[in-house]
Amino acid sequence: MAGSHIAIPTILKIGKGALNDLGTYLANAGMHNAVIYFGNGLIDMFGAGVMGSLKEKDIKVLEYRELDTVNINDIIELAFNIDAKAQAIVGIGGGKVIDAAKYASYLRKLPFISIPTSSSSDGFSSASASLIVNGRRTSVPARMAYGIIADTEIIKSAPDRFIYSGIGDMVSKITALYDWLFESSNGYSEMNDFAVMIAKKAVNSFVRTPFETIHDDLFLKELLDSLAMSGVANEIAGGSTPTSGSEHLISHALDKMLEKPQLHGIQVGIATYIMAVVQDHRYVRVNAIFEKTGFWDYVSTLDLKREDFAAAIDMAPSIKPHRHTYLHEQQYRDKAKEVLYNDEVLKKVFD
Numbered sequence: 001m002a003g004s005h006i007a008i009p010t011i012l013k014i015g016k017g018a019l020n021d022l023g024t025y026l027a028n029a030g031m032h033n034a035v036i037y038f039g040n041g042l043i044d045m046f047g048a049g050v051m052g053s054l055k056e057k058d059i060k061v062l063e064y065r066e067l068d069t070v071n072i073n074d075i076i077e078l079a080f081n082i083d084a085k086a087q088a089i090v091g092i093g094g095g096k097v098i099d100a101a102k103y104a105s106y107l108r109k110l111p112f113i114s115i116p117t118s119s120s121s122d123g124f125s126s127a128s129a130s131l132i133v134n135g136r137r138t139s140v141p142a143r144m145a146y147g148i149i150a151d152t153e154i155i156k157s158a159p160d161r162f163i164y165s166g167i168g169d170m171v172s173k174i175t176a177l178y179d180w181l182f183e184s185s186n187g188y189s190e191m192n193d194f195a196v197m198i199a200k201k202a203v204n205s206f207v208r209t210p211f212e213t214i215h216d217d218l219f220l221k222e223l224l225d226s227l228a229m230s231g232v233a234n235e236i237a238g239g240s241t242p243t244s245g246s247e248h249l250i251s252h253a254l255d256k257m258l259e260k261p262q263l264h265g266i267q268v269g270i271a272t273y274i275m276a277v278v279q280d281h282r283y284v285r286v287n288a289i290f291e292k293t294g295f296w297d298y299v300s301t302l303d304l305k306r307e308d309f310a311a312a313i314d315m316a317p318s319i320k321p322h323r324h325t326y327l328h329e330q331q332y333r334d335k336a337k338e339v340l341y342n343d344e345v346l347k348k349v350f351d
């Protein structure tokens with residue numbers, strides 16, 4: 001039964017300077033041979049530090065390269081060329097290399113060490129990977145990371161849009177959970193209470209964290225902790241239902257429609273506000289956090305089009321036809337479009 005075997009990360013290090021101790025964490029876990037994949041351009045930035053930390057603990061690096069593909073065929077080829085002595089696959093970077101390394105680890109049944117360099121989504125802690133399959137971005141099954149190492153100093157130095165994306169992806173648990181409640185009260189699925197509790201605690205702890213700026217150490221640590229907890233909520237539920245509802249369907253639809261979609265959590269965040277108003281649930285809180293963090297100010301510079309969001313709302317139910325979120329009912333799609341065109345807050349974003 002789904003959720004009866006739950007994997008949680010054995011190594012969980014989130015904080016200032018965590019990457020410097022990579023060698024220690026691997027050695028303590030009994031890993032002495034590793035394969036390291038970096039995101040595009042990241043060897044220049046982190047290569048020397050990472051290699052130094054591994055060398056200090058006598059960890060042999062069997063392969064060391066940058067990866068810039070999420071094409072499933074490339075990753076299959078890559079995975080089956082990995083040295084048989086490898087005891088761990090380490091992925092360091094943004095979304096793409098994390099997804100690629102995660103899937104290669106899954107194929108080779110090797111522990112995956114997830115080292116996000118930005119906080120743009122909960123992908124670093126999720127059990128699935130977003131890859132290109134037959135030319136289309138597709139979510140494929142993989143495995144929860146054995147280790148998550150997130151260095152808040154590095155996360156902080158990434159461009160702000162990645163932090164905003166992480167904020168949007170985190171806040172989306174508010175509407176996702178409400179969609180799940182809606183779906184289950186209409187008899188379409190059953191809620192897993194523990195998964196609900198974890199996802200709810202994750203988002204609430206995050207939105208209640210006091211902060212001055214989005215670069216505060218505590219704020220970033222809370223964001224990463226909460227994103228990591230979201231991954232565990234999905235693991236417990238045996239799927240993404242606790243953390244991905246109607247707001248994610250809008251974002252997935254935009255990804256399909258647009259030539260140049262925005263970052264995942266940026267689209268998801270805007271859709272979260274829209275759906276929170278539709279659900280008439282906690283939209284004041286969603287607006288407050290977007291207001292205070294500067295999320296709204298940032299997205300208002302993006303030249304987003306209402307028509308795109310309206311079309312995405314219409315397409316949303318077809319993205320996951322087996323689900324029954326608010327957007328799977330015509331009356332709520334109509335309401336969502338009404339909010340999109342008439343809501344006062346959104347006027348700042350779209351006009």
Ligand SMILES: [Zn+2]
Binds near residue numbers: 122244248
């Ligand atoms: Zn997401």
